[in-house]
Amino acid sequence: MNDTSLSLDNLAAGLGDPVHDSQAIFRVLLDTLSRPGTLGRIQPVLDADGPLAHIPCSAFAALLTLADYATPVWIQQHDDALAATVRFHTGAPIAQHANEAAFAYIHEAADIPAADTFALGEPETPDRSTTLLIRVDALEGGRPLTLSGPGIESSVTIAPRGIPDAFWHARAELAPAFPCGIDCYLVCGAELMGIPRTTLVEMN
Template sequence: MTNPLSSLDTLNTLNTINTLDKLVRGFADPVHDAQASFRVLLDVLARPGTIGSIDVALDDDVHRQWPAAAFAAMLTLVDFSTPVWLQAPDAALAQAIRFHTGAPLADESDEAAFAYIVDGENMPPLDAFSLGTPESPQNSATLLIRAAALEGGRPLTLSGPGIRSSVGIAPAGIADTFWHERASLAAHAPCGIDCYLVCGRSVIGIPRTTRVEVNSCT
């Protein structure tokens, strides 16, 4: 007589195997690739407006589905203590985040330590995310915003710490309202939002201390 529990265990095992077969692979060399990615992410945040490139090896599925810089940043920066919010439902990305980092997926944007924004033209208002508190400003959210391109879009002038005088960037695919809302957060310092603009392997860091002026397109 067939043991129903054994049959159920076998089915669960097969389902797990099938799920793992579809799992997007993470870093080929987790320690060294995370270190290399972290150096780039730290450098672009320390030098706002600089375009960095995360050149670690990643699975072809990553490049087909997401900006490699965004995926590498999540593998590098998030862990079991940093909930991640996805603007758009993405089962493959959610599974990869849980498996490779142990990070929980947040149901609401204000619960997230990190948020992946796939549509910068239609993202939630910034007050939908955690800004931290004066006592704990580090508890604010960090946004990974997918840009259509990091050049050729809306001209912006950046100034502030880490910038000699000013620097210009022109990311495409990000609504002007984002920049205006971000400027209004200056009154709440040291609270605020840090963000990375990502496109392919390329990334620009814009910390909360950076002032951004929206220029007219010419």
């Protein structure tokens, strides 16, 4: 986002039961990232007719659960309602540049920046990298991708729709930098999949 002024006019409601809801959401986020390619589902936490009805509830729930005052959030497209709501409920600052963010919400996967645009962490502090929440058109029906690595018994095939091949190529080029890298969640509606930096993604 380029505008640092945040209006409170279009704030969306947060979690109904912040403690228990965030615990349940965190378990889903942890499970899907530890088992790459596994489909997870988060119970809806958005008002279907509210100011954030255009945001997948899985992405919104993840931001409410993971973000705090010490984790800047970058939003790909200018979205005052999302920025104001995240800042109000979590205290997270809104990052002006992708490489400053702990979490990044990508609303248009077709225009996702190159993987190395985001913070990759340092060898001593690999956790200081950006976690991406990428909205996809669907979690199936796209180009098949074969995942392998930790958390996968052999391999698993997924087919998210809407992410350009260039992103996966750029992500693969980050492999030599491990333990640095980026972790990703693919989000669609209430569903999501995790793809951590340890996962090898091959295009079929």
